[in-house]
Amino acid sequence: MISDDLQFTVLGSATPCASADNPCSGYLVAGGGARVWVDAGSGTLAALQRYCRLDEVDAIWISHLHADHSADLLTAYYAARYADLELDAPIPLYGPPGTADRLAHFLTNSDTRSPVESAFSVRELYDGHRAEAGGLTLTSRSVQHDIPGFAVRIESAGRSLVYSGDTAPCPSLTDLATDCDTLLCEAESAEVPTLRPQAHHTPEDTGATAHAAGARSLVVTHVGPYLTPEEAVSRAGKHYAGPIDYAAPGAAFTIG
Template sequence: MDDIPLQLTVLGSATPYPDVDNPCSGYLVSHGDTHVWVDAGTGTLGELQRHVRLDELDAIWISHLHADHSADLLTAYYGLLYADIELAAPVPLYGPPGIADRLAGFLTNGPARSPVESAFAVRELHDGHRVRVGGLELVSRAVEHGMPAFALRVEAGGAALVYSGDCAPCAGLDELAAGCDVLLCEADGPDGGQVHHTPRDAGQTAAKAGAGRLVLTHVGRFLTPDEAIKGAAARYAGPVAYAVPGAVFRVP
């Protein structure tokens, strides 16, 4: 399947709440008939259905449990169990420790715990977690975000896509991103602090990794995409793009 491209579709890239035309963080990673929903930020479930149905997903992968990366799991739960979908088996869900109980805590409205495991086959991530989903190899690394959080490397057909999730610059992301074709990296604002990349940080991480291309996402509301691109380009000489909702990137 080396001739089938690895493809990244941007479902949304806004933070910390959706814009009028831009949901929060969410992406569809595809390779042939294999589809993984990466982060389920507010509003991304609707956009996902432009491309695949919920029952056509091979897996869902969640970087961390902030709402702008995970809130649409709640409505996905109702869609999988109580609507027009006949679920053959629960959808594999890879996420931080405690994700099942967090979902159940919100969804439960009576004395009986909501059956989140009927919708999702939950697998908790750990540093170095590795799993094969169809033709995709998914590798997760723990990153620094002040809470359990992970970055993701997806490989298929000799191509590699790395997604930072939300995090400060850190060794885990540097190691995961080394030699990748595309780095999808957050660029939250002018002052990243201890939990986020700035655009210049994103450029530095891409340069350190030797990434073939940098795509900026999760750009904070105090910056325009053009300002973020300019900041990243100050540290990274390769091509830089913004994760416009609906954009499709072929890797490499």
């Protein structure tokens, strides 16, 4: 039985690779009678199965195609095709343009294209994309990363969760997160890069984005290897006065 309350569980939050006790980016969002697997970084399929089977997921949403957010789509394909699962239909998969061909290119081992569409019903994201999974509404916005990337606002029964994906601070994320109940925002960068365009939030940026959006609470995630979670939370708190948590693997949050 899925609660009607909007909630999410952290499957993993590591970057750039999984550690012994923390998979890469992935979250199980539940509410409104539905479950959505948000980002499928390496190691997250195994963590997902602590809470539900792959064939009990109503949709998958992918922020961008870097491996630490999408690599377990490959293992999910094999699970959907060859494990003891019973898919009534291919799983809706929302991802950046090119997601299906990217998967097929990796999985194809002959002259015949791998049938990724037998496991996933791939729908390409665009700025302003909207979708529904049960009682959950997902609104995606394009954000500022070094490859095409998206953030998502997930709403149910008047509650709202916004997930940044990977992005530098940008107006589209702030707009998407306006007045949300919880902002789940990355804080990968220890320092702002100076030799190339910024592609991630620093912890200070994370706090500033939460403040500018008027988010009611902040959960810091995707903390880079040169920061501790405690440092990231402390630094974000200098720019945001609301409650702040860290997305520790296995942590569960109820929204609102």
